Amino acid sequence: MVLVGLTNDLSSVGRRPPGGQRGARLFTRLNVARSVREAEHQDLAARHPTAEAGPDAGA
Secondary structure, eight states: OOEEOOOSOGGGTOSSOTTOOTTOOOOOOOSOOHHHHHHHHHHHHHHOTTSEEOTTTTO
16 A cells, blocks of 8 residues: 545546556545545555555545
């Protein structure tokens, strides 16, 4: 895991994961309630403490 973040606007993310690492994959979830999205983000961040926080983390 390289980066953990969340956003309300996927159009700001683009096609490549931040940092543009070759072979990196971007995982997105659509139409998820904010409370669920934030809880899942907290779980991922806790499980991957060395991951960088995304630019919109906490959005």
